[in-house]
Amino acid sequence: MKPTLEDLLAGVPAQDGNGGKLQAPSVSASKSKTTEPVTQLDKTTENAKRVLEEESQARADKTAQLRAAREKRDAGGND
Known part of the structure; x- marks a missing residue:
C-alpha cells in the first residue's frame, strides 16, 4: 500500500504562515x-x-622592496 497524503502529513506539525501572502525572495x-x-x-x-597570482604578487612586492633599497642606496651614495 502506498502512503496517502494524509498519512504523510499526519506527523507534520501545524505551521504558522504569513497569512496567505506571497513571501519575498530571500536571494535577489x-x-x-x-x-x-x-x-x-x-x-x-x-x-x-x-x-600564479600569489607568486606574481610576491614577486611584485620583492621588486618594490629592492627598488626602494636601491633608490635609498643611490640617493645616500657619493661618499
Whole structure:
C-alpha cells in the first residue's frame, strides 16, 4: 500500500504562515543564478590561477622592496 497524503502529513506539525501572502525572495534575482557543476579541471584551473597570482604578487612586492633599497642606496651614495 502506498502512503496517502494524509498519512504523510499526519506527523507534520501545524505551521504558522504569513497569512496567505506571497513571501519575498530571500536571494535577489541577479544572485540566484543556477550553479553549474564544477569539474575537476575547473578546480585545477582555479587553483593554478590562484598560485600564479600569489607568486606574481610576491614577486611584485620583492621588486618594490629592492627598488626602494636601491633608490635609498643611490640617493645616500657619493661618499
